[in-house]
Amino acid sequence: MSYNVKLNVYEGPLDLLLFFIKRDEINIYDIPIAYITDEYLNYLQLMQSLNLQLAGEFILMASILIRIKVQMLLPRPETEKLDIEDPRTELVQMLVEYQKYKEIGEQLKRLEANQSRHFPVTLTSDQRNYDPELFLGDITLIDLGLAFQQILEKLPKVEPVNLEIMKVNIRQQILFIRECLKKRSRIRFSEIAAKLTDRLEVVVTFLAILEMIKSMEISVSQKDIFGEIWITKKKTIQDNVISNA
Amino acid sequence: MLSQTHRIVLALLFGATEPLTKSQVDICLEEDIDLTQIIADLNQYLETEGLPVWIQLVAGGYRLMTRAEYEPWLSRLFQNKGKLRLSRSALETLAIIAYKQPVTKSEIDAIRGVDTSLRPLVEKNLIKITGRQEGPGRPLLYGTTNHFLEYFGLASLQDLPQVKELAEIAGEDNLQSDIVEQDATE
Numbered sequence: 001m002s003y004n005v006k007l008n009v010y011e012g013p014l015d016l017l018l019f020f021i022k023r024d025e026i027n028i029y030d031i032p033i034a035y036i037t038d039e040y041l042n043y044l045q046l047m048q049s050l051n052l053q054l055a056g057e058f059i060l061m062a063s064i065l066i067r068i069k070v071q072m073l074l075p076r077p078e079t080e081k082l083d084i085e086d087p088r089t090e091l092v093q094m095l096v097e098y099q100k101y102k103e104i105g106e107q108l109k110r111l112e113a114n115q116s117r118h119f120p121v122t123l124t125s126d127q128r129n130y131d132p133e134l135f136l137g138d139i140t141l142i143d144l145g146l147a148f149q150q151i152l153e154k155l156p157k158v159e160p161v162n163l164e165i166m167k168v169n170i171r172q173q174i175l176f177i178r179e180c181l182k183k184r185s186r187i188r189f190s191e192i193a194a195k196l197t198d199r200l201e202v203v204v205t206f207l208a209i210l211e212m213i214k215s216m217e218i219s220v221s222q223k224d225i226f227g228e229i230w231i232t233k234k235k236t237i238q239d240n241v242i243s244n245a
Numbered sequence: 246m247l248s249q250t251h252r253i254v255l256a257l258l259f260g261a262t263e264p265l266t267k268s269q270v271d272i273c274l275e276e277d278i279d280l281t282q283i284i285a286d287l288n289q290y291l292e293t294e295g296l297p298v299w300i301q302l303v304a305g306g307y308r309l310m311t312r313a314e315y316e317p318w319l320s321r322l323f324q325n326k327g328k329l330r331l332s333r334s335a336l337e338t339l340a341i342i343a344y345k346q347p348v349t350k351s352e353i354d355a356i357r358g359v360d361t362s363l364r365p366l367v368e369k370n371l372i373k374i375t376g377r378q379e380g381p382g383r384p385l386l387y388g389t390t391n392h393f394l395e396y397f398g399l400a401s402l403q404d405l406p407q408v409k410e411l412a413e414i415a416g417e418d419n420l421q422s423d424i425v426e427q428d429a430t431e
Binding site: 011012013014015055057061094097098101102104105106107108109111112113114115116117118119120121 | 258259298301308309310311312313315316319323330331333334336337339340341343344356357358359360395396397398399405406
C-alpha cells in the first residue's frame with residue numbers, strides 16, 4: 001500500500017522557488033543564490049524526513065542551484081566581468097516565464113468559477129448527467145431488456161467463414177517445378193504460373209521457388225523490376241530438398 | 246416589444262446544441278440580419294422581464310444561459326457536475342497551451358519544469374492534437390478546443406486574460422526593490 005501525498009502547494013521546483021521569492025520579497029532579477037539554495041535544500045530535507053518521495057525534477061533543480069552558486073563563487077578576472085553572462089540568467093528566464101503562465105492559470109481559475117455558475121439552456125452532452133437516483137425512477141426491467149436488445153442488434157453480424165482445404169503444398173510444387181525443368185534447363189516464371197489456376201497456387205509455387213533457391217537447386221534472375229523472372233536449373237541437384245521442404 | 250425576427254432568434258437559441266453563430270442564423274432566416282443588435286435587444290428584454298436566462302457570447306457564437314443566481318438549484322439538479330474544478334497544474338498547462346498553441350509536450354514541460362500529463366485534458370475535450378511538428382521525432386502538437394472557450398466563458402482566443410509583459414513584471418520588481426531600499430534608508 002503506498003500513499004500519494006502531495007504537499008499542498010508546489011507544482012514543481014519552479015513553483016517552490018517562486019514561493020521563496022514571493023515570501024521573502026526577493027527581486028527576481030537579483031536572486032541571492034546562496035540564500036535561496038539553502039532554503040531550497042532545507043525544504044528538500046524536510047520532504048525527505050517526512051519520507052516523501054522526491055520527484056526527479058526537484059533534485060535536478062537542486063543541482064542547478066548548486067552549480068550556479070559555485071559559478072558565482074568562482075573569482076573572475078576584473079576585465080572579464082562585463083563579458084561573462086550572469087550564471088543566474090537562464091534560471092531567471094525560466095522563473096519569469098513560468099510565473100507568467102502561473103498567473104494566467106490563476107486568472108483562468110476565476111473565469112472557470114464564474115462560468116460554472118451559468119448553465120446552458122440547451123443541454124450539451126457534458127450537462128446531461130442527471131443524478132441517476134432522481135431520474136431512473138420510471139425505468140423498468142422491460143426497458144432494460146429492450147435497451148439490451150437494441151445493443152445486440154447494433155453489434156456487427158458474425159458472418160460464417162469458409163475454410164478451404166489447401167489443394168497445394170510446397171513439397172508438391174517443388175516436384176512440379178522440377179518436372180517443368182526436366183525438358184528445359186531455363187524457364188520463365190510466367191510460363192509456370194500460366195499452368196496454375198488460382199492465386200493461392202501461385203503463392204505456394206513462388207514459395208517453392210524460394211525454397212529451391214535456398215537449397216541451391218535452382219537460381220533465379222530478373223533483369224528489371226517487375227520484369228520476367230527466369231528460373232535456371234543448377235548442375236548439381238540436391239536430393240534432400242524434398243525432405244527439407 | 247419583440248419583433249418576429251427577435252422571437253425566431255430566441256427560438257433558435259433554445260434549440261441550438263452549440264453556440265449559435267451569425268452564419269447559422271442567417272441561413273435559418275434566409276437574410277442578413279444585425280444579430281449583434283438583436284441579441285442586445287433580447288438581453289435587455291430578458292433582463293427587464295426578470296427572466297432567469299441571458300444570452301452569452303461564447304466560443305464564437307451565442308448561447309442561452311441561466312443566470313448565476315440560480316446556480317444553487319441547478320447544481321443540485323446536475324449533482325456534482327459544475328463542482329468539479331480543474332487542478333492548478335491543469336490550469337497552468339492550459340494557460341501555456343492557450344498562448345503558445347500549437348505547442349509540444351516537451352515545450353510545456355520545459356516551461357513548467359515538471360513532467361506534464363496531457364491526457365486528462367484531452368479526455369475533458371479542453372485540448373486536442375492539432376498535428377505534428379516537423380523535425381526530429383515529429384512530436385504531437387496540441388491546441389485548445391472550442392469546448393475550452395465554452396468552459397471558461399470566452400468569446401474567442403482574443404479574450405484570454407492578458408499576458409503581463411515581461412517589462413511590466415520587471416518594472417514591478419524594480420518598484421518593489423525601490424520600496425525595500427527606502428525602508429532600509431529610513
